[in-house]
Amino acid sequence: MSERNFQKYYMRVKRANVKENDDDSSQKVSKNKSCINKESHLCSISDTLEHQIGIETVEQTSETESEPDSIIVHMGADISRSTANSIPLKSKLIDWAQKYNIPNNATSDLLKLLQNYVGEDLPLDARTLLHTARVVNLKEVMPGQYYHFGLQQAIVHILSSQQNYFKNINVLEINVNVDGLPLSKSSSSQVYPILISIVGEIKCVAMVGLYHGYDKPKNSNEFLYNFMQDAVKLTYNGLEANGKHFQVKIKAIICDAPAKSFVKCIRGHTGYSSCSKCYIRGSFKDKMYFREIDNLVLRTDEQFRAKNDEDHHTGYSILEEIPNLDMINSFPLDYMHLVCLGMVKKILYLLCFGTPQTKIPHAKVTAISQSLLNLSSNIPIEFNRKPRSLSDLKRWKATEFRQVLFYTGPIIFKKHLSPDRYLNFLCLHVAFSILSSQRHSSLLPYATELLKFFVKTFQQLYGITNTSHNVHNLLHIADDVKLHGPIDNFSAFEFENFLQSILKSLRKNEKPLQQIVKRYSEKIERLENRQASTNLPLLKHEHRNGPLIENCDLNAQQFKAVSFEKFTLKLVLQIIAAF
Incomplete structure (x- = not known):
């Protein structure tokens, strides 16, 4: 990797972070006086990188929610800058590589460059640093391939990341989402993830399984088979996590109309008997429409399983085998x-x-x-x-x-x-x-x-x-x-945010399923090694630019934003009028 390419990846971090003041810059330069010529430049970069990775955060504006800040400080916590700097460089590099989706070859070259300039023992390969899976075992689901992470693993991941919230909860109600996601505008490459979240105030999504192909799965039962087996087992037996036993219930399966007709094996939204809630029959005049408003006869779980409306069904859904899953009421309208x-x-x-x-x-x-x-x-x-x-x-x-x-x-x-x-x-x-x-x-x-x-x-x-x-x-x-x-x-909003993270994990067109599985597994490995902070309020975006009030400690920490449960207060350069 050339010095020019190295600087390109380094500058991606530097541009996103808050600029250091002139005093800090002079300190960094003086710290590396012993380095000369090209080595001097590399020493300066490595020192700056160690100083910045994971300490300052990037302000993001997008359709989806931004990923958590690398360092988030609780207002009541006594965390100094020296404490932040005590975080191992290895951990900061992992956060940096995942946050900016740095290619493995670039990360590996950076690790090799840093070997001679830092005291910490670092691996030479990005796959070792990120604990990347070497083998991805895929299952054939026509006309594509499927990878199963596991329902229990997905639930345990959510529980581990939010231990404090689930201390006093014994029954886990699970929301499930299935939706299609195109990966490219120039081809029909697409994925169908199976996602879950646990009902409650904490919005955390995990992936159970993932299908990839150039058309949707031909057989929904084949696609959902592993999920169904896991759901049946956990519904009957529950699971052990964090030293306690939890009961598990599939509360709702949340899909749009096409995905719902796919997983339930019923008519699509353009069919005459397509309503999943009642027995209304549509009329057709250039397009399907539904006239009646009053006196609608509602469907029931028993009638659905008995298939008494033959025109509504296209086959048998394997989801009927999940205990206590109501085939009408457990599929709410999103x-x-x-x-x-x-x-x-x-x-x-x-x-x-x-x-x-x-x-x-x-x-x-x-x-x-x-x-x-x-x-x-x-x-x-x-x-x-x-x-x-x-x-x-x-x-x-x-x-x-x-x-x-x-x-x-x-x-x-x-x-x-x-x-x-x-x-x-x-x-x-x-x-x-x-x-x-x-x-x-x-x-x-x-x-x-x-x-x-x-x-x-x-x-x-x-x-x-x-x-x-x-x-x-x-x-x-x-x-x-x-x-x-x-x-x-x-609603599907929380799952839609997760779908965008799947798109961001792709680095090339080749083997998209393996790429997504590896990137997601790396993040899970990282998150399981540290518990997410749920303490509020949270202070974000540390800076050192003032102004400070009179008699204030000059070494006091300064932040640009504080987040509460449902709103954020943030320093801006202009006064925003009330909405």
């Missing part, structure tokens, strides 16, 4: 796909790109876009994204549609939509504000009636043929809230 990427997106598309009967004038579309952009500077950092123009609507993400539903929509649409369309949207907004709140659970009947009124007026305003599978299922989501709690308890 509002990320149903409402954010479904209903809200549909309304905006009808307004912007619909038929002459549904769309609004271009001048109003422009005015709405400008209003969204005007709000951008007033959006706090708790939101993953700032509002964008409707000209970018086809590239909007789920969080942006959620922002319109809960926050910006009622403000923006009031001036630009007709009263009847604005009232229609407000019904959706108020209903889901209720469904997302534990505090307002007593208003569930009102939310149910609001959604019925929304569907009825939607048919009148936008046409009955636009009453798609998603629109119809709004009539059922309140029932899922009664069983599972607020909609965020069974």
Whole structure:
């Protein structure tokens, strides 16, 4: 590895970190006076690298939640800079390589360069440093391959990383997610991960298994077989972890409509008998639509297992073998796909790109876009994204549609939509504000009636043929809230964040399944060796730039952000107006 390439990987870290002040820079230079010519430069780099890796953090803004900071300090903890510097260089290198997804050959070359300039004993190969698995045993699942991490291992990983939270919990309720993820825009390469989380305040996702192929698995039962075996065993026997016994229950399987029809072996969302909650039969006029609103006959677990509606089923699902899994109620409707990427997106598309009967004038579309952009500077950092123009609507993400539903929509649409369309949207907004709140659970009947009124007026305003599978299922989501709690308890948002980390773990097109398995195993190995801090509040982004109040210790630690359970306070260069 040339000096130039070495500097490239080093500068990736340096640019992301807060710049050191001039005094610190002079100290680093003086510390390495003994080095001359090229060796002098390498000594300086290695010393700086040892000083910076894992101490200062990178501020990230993305669709997904950023990874935990390398060093996070609890407000009550007495942690000095010398303590941070006492962390072994080997541990800092592991964090650095994983955080920035450094290729193994670059990490190996860095290790070899550091051998002569640091006192600590370091391995010469990145695979030894990161404990990379040498062999990945894959199972053939047509038309691709599958790797099984194990349900018990996934649960134990979550328990180990959050030991304090689970001290007083004896029953683990598991949410499961199955969804497809394309790996490339230029090919049909795709993965289908099986993900889990444990129901509760701690949002931590682990991977049970992973399929890769150039088409989805042909047989869902073959794909889910190992997961089903693990689920049956753990449901009957429970598991031992952290010195105590836990009971295990599969609480919910959360999927979008195509994935749900795949794992349950039922008709897809374009079928006549596609509703997974009731016996409504759709009508077809250019596209499938569902007319009825009242007097819907609900499906039951017993009827599903008896296959009494033959047109609804396409086969037998192996998931029926999991004890206490209700094949109707254990498959709640996910509002990320149903409402954010479904209903809200549909309304905006009808307004912007619909038929002459549904769309609004271009001048109003422009005015709405400008209003969204005007709000951008007033959006706090708790939101993953700032509002964008409707000209970018086809590239909007789920969080942006959620922002319109809960926050910006009622403000923006009031001036630009007709009263009847604005009232229609407000019904959706108020209903889901209720469904997302534990505090307002007593208003569930009102939310149910609001959604019925929304569907009825939607048919009148936008046409009955636009009453798609998603629109119809709004009539059922309140029932899922009664069983599972607020909609965020069974949404796919936390799993969607994890899917993005899978994409980031790919370094080349060759052998994607093996790459993902190795990168994920490396992270698990690292996390199991240190317990994640759940103490709040957390101080982040240490700096040394002041200003300090009078009589303050000049050596006191300074930070740029403090995170509480549901919000963050952060130093910025400008005053942000209240939203």
